[in-house]
Amino acid sequence: MPSINRCVPALRRLRLANNDFQQSSRLRLQAARSAYQPLQRRWQHAEAATASSNADEGPPPSRSGLSQSKIKFTADSYPDLKRDSRFKEISSEDVKFFKDVLGADNAIIDGYSQDATSDLEAYNADWMRKYRGQTRLVLKPDSTEQVSKILKYCNDNLIAVNPQGGNTGLVGGSVPVFDEIIINLGRMKKIRSFDDVSGIFVADAGVVLEEADNYLAEHGHIFPLDLGAKGTCQIGGNIATNAGGLRLLRYGSLHGNVLGIEAVLPDGTIVDDLSKLRKNNTGYDLKQLFIGAEGTIGIVTGISIICPQRSPAVNVAYFGLESYEKVQDAFKEAKKQLQEILSAFELMDSESQKLYNKASGNKLPLENEHAFYCLIETSGSNTDHDSEKLNAFLEHVMGEEIVEDGVVAENETQLKNLWACREGISEASQHFGGVYKYDLSIPLPQLYDLIVECRQKFQENGLMDPEDESKPVLDVVGYGHMGDANLHLNVAVRRYDKAVEKTLEPWVFEWVKERNGSISAEHGLGLAKKPFIGYSRSENMINLMGQIKKLYDPNGIMNPYKYI
Amino acid sequence: MPSINRCVPALRRLRLANNDFQQSSRLRLQAARSAYQPLQRRWQHAEAATASSNADEGPPPSRSGLSQSKIKFTADSYPDLKRDSRFKEISSEDVKFFKDVLGADNAIIDGYSQDATSDLEAYNADWMRKYRGQTRLVLKPDSTEQVSKILKYCNDNLIAVNPQGGNTGLVGGSVPVFDEIIINLGRMKKIRSFDDVSGIFVADAGVVLEEADNYLAEHGHIFPLDLGAKGTCQIGGNIATNAGGLRLLRYGSLHGNVLGIEAVLPDGTIVDDLSKLRKNNTGYDLKQLFIGAEGTIGIVTGISIICPQRSPAVNVAYFGLESYEKVQDAFKEAKKQLQEILSAFELMDSESQKLYNKASGNKLPLENEHAFYCLIETSGSNTDHDSEKLNAFLEHVMGEEIVEDGVVAENETQLKNLWACREGISEASQHFGGVYKYDLSIPLPQLYDLIVECRQKFQENGLMDPEDESKPVLDVVGYGHMGDANLHLNVAVRRYDKAVEKTLEPWVFEWVKERNGSISAEHGLGLAKKPFIGYSRSENMINLMGQIKKLYDPNGIMNPYKYI
Known part of the structure; x- marks a missing residue:
């Protein structure tokens, strides 16, 4: 693990107090309450609560929490999608072939020969509980040769296939839509x-x-x-x-x-x-x-x-800022002053931090509320040098009043706490019922405008109220990877609702298209974004992509109904 | 330009003397002679000579030096290559079409309507003077739309095309083989x-x-x-x-x-x-x-x-080492201690430096001869920090006797001089007649064995002698990008000779294949390496590549006779 080092702006003679903490049962995360003031900084005693996940854009560590009965079949959520009748229905002969290839008992979950519904569910359902397929066959090869034999058979027999890794995707790409067989790579782990x-x-x-x-x-x-x-x-x-x-x-x-x-x-x-x-x-x-x-x-x-060398020195700082303009200023300065040691520059809005606090029970690092928060991480080979660079940066952004307030992690626990404020947003967003998630690339100057406009829309149409349980929308939160101009727009809802969806789509995509952004920065297309690729790619490009699909998968058996 | 900073290992109290220099006429390069000793380092007065190029793997800045009459037509050097008779011979109608598309007078060199041989030569010949095509038509579009119209016409009429940028390629890819028309991008420079x-x-x-x-x-x-x-x-x-x-x-x-x-x-x-x-x-x-x-x-x-931020602090050091084992040790230490600021780690053998000295007349930076030399560059945001890191590294490698001797550039002139010792090798290699160049990826531990074995082969078959003018091979030199496991093997010859070629090929490729290397690390395939792709790629992969070529260029008009 990286060592954690102090980072004390010398000119400000900040006082560093100890920080108590408790461990949460699962991830040992907790929030430290602290204040970072112009002439004094202190880490107050943490009042720890149970943080439920380190998920940024990821799944809970166990599937046991999934309340499977509540997840609608994808086929029901998307009634316009029909099973492609070209695909073969699995026969006992097919199952026998796969068993012969795989050999081991634990390499197959066979819902055709027996009732395996509960075993299959973890593979059929995605972690967001939005998508649920109906496969009755999961194959777990343990070699490339086995994968080759299986795929060749499927291709020859027109059997539709859903490849699956850790099943942590956010766009429904990792679970079947109908009865596609799942080829899960979990046993190939050498x-x-x-x-x-x-x-x-x-x-x-x-x-x-x-x-x-x-x-x-x-x-x-x-x-x-x-x-x-x-x-x-x-x-x-x-x-x-x-x-x-x-x-x-x-x-x-x-x-x-x-x-x-x-x-x-x-x-x-x-x-x-x-x-x-x-x-x-x-x-x-x-x-x-x-x-x-x-x-x-x-x-x-x-x-x-x-793989690069691991940096022995890692620093994390967390700031409050009064406007998105100041966030951009801070980013420019960080790029300039921290250059080769800057390893993350994350953006969180006030609403995202309040929601995180509400969902996790963890207190936030700064005492006062700010319109925006940033998390900066540096990674380098020399602790003293990095601290000096970070100090100089901190002094600059505070001296110039770019940043209102902030804290720097002094030990690994505090470092994790600060990261939890960023990484916990995803789970917090769906904590109160569900979430509509958008993962967008938008040119930096306009990036946050989307959140402001989205919030306005819900206020105007009366669908949002943080206090009123009758309203479907709890809040709209914006956060993301400032360094990559990658915004996550999460609409936290008490329940999924067609009116909310209609407010959002295609408006969000049109908004992004007008600014030459991407409707999927890092999550991919999967099933969720397939219909919207035209907002980010030209007709030409989509046609060219179609050629590639046809070249490699002329029968269309690979992850059908999704992507392009 | 980056500022140059001192880098003085404090413990060794090195004395730094001034360095005189003269400017060479073209590139302002010159070599500084210096000694870097355990307790004393001095830059002696440079006895400058005219450095003729900063080319690492690049061309001289002007084509005027090319003695065109001596360059054989590629068609003569490769008698087995025949012009593909499917390709249309250019007619006056074709020329008219292209003139209409291009508009401007300076956008076309037309060897069909008039004698334009001398104008065409700079586009037909490569800078190594190894390849010479026979085009009579060079088109210089200034917009993507013009390129589109030209290509569509060529495709419809089966006119073969040679795309051309700066024509600095090293594998004959940038010049035609026969009468392919050249589409030169030089006017598209916005x-x-x-x-x-x-x-x-x-x-x-x-x-x-x-x-x-x-x-x-x-x-x-x-x-x-x-x-x-x-x-x-x-x-x-x-x-x-x-x-x-x-x-x-x-x-x-x-x-x-x-x-x-x-x-x-x-x-x-x-x-x-x-x-x-x-x-x-x-x-x-x-x-x-x-x-x-x-x-x-x-x-x-x-x-x-x-594009990343430009580093305000750049340091360059140049070392002598006694063995390739020590070079590997120095590389490991540099990666560990210089991590985020290391921007180059270049390897040069003794022979390459002697050849550079002989060809350029520039003295070498170190007084004594060493079996190997390394050039290290650091780039970072803080001069003091970088110097401190580099000093610590230098002290370590000298204290551990990994490095025998070395110098650090104190100003921009010295920095350029040190880089010239590395970048000048390519031109020095062909200074005395010609060069057989190989650009290879080889796993680091075995990387230099190739040079040793190659030299042995030429010594055994009596084709090499640095002093004897009757022998075709002057010397075998090895250098390259240690950081990327990328070796350049240059066989400097007094004249091109079939016996030399037979000694080298396919032996070099077989040697590389046995070690799972690449027969073209960065230069590409072009015409020179096309027949040898099988040494680095499987039959499967080559077939898959053929599919892509066929998909995008079904008529095969694009840069024919080359690549795969």
């Missing part, structure tokens, strides 16, 4: 190799992101991707969805970091492109097509990725 | 936009890399790619060849940094994917196919790229 000179890590697709990162931590390196769902999501799924996450600002996108993939095409062909080379200019870089393809042209079974 | 908050830069493909970087420097940013040919190469060509260069170690590959492209397919379709978003997960990332496609599926006309 770390194949790691070279600590080059930093190149090679592993099966089913390795859980957090396990990969823990392994790398033991070798002084870091997985160049981090997201709230890391305890559950799999690196193959990360590749398939081109996950962005919390530190893209620093480590860049998977398109740059992934050096090679192994994948299986629908016809069983193994794409053996598991390069361990940082540079290899010998032909079209086909692996890139699989990054973000959401399992629609093949199944990623292995990845090779370049 | 910078379209830059946003200094996000760092997103959008420009025409024909912008020269150095001009893009100079523009960004004025705005406190840096183009995330640098290479010796920067004064001539164009950013569209950089994308088309997936250029790697000197600082990939720090800024990562173009696959990660390029956010969008605009390109024209052979049928005239404009791929309008010029996204200014850092995150956009809405469908297959098709732009990736054009990065490194070497103009075989379309012509890139515009790019959007994310």
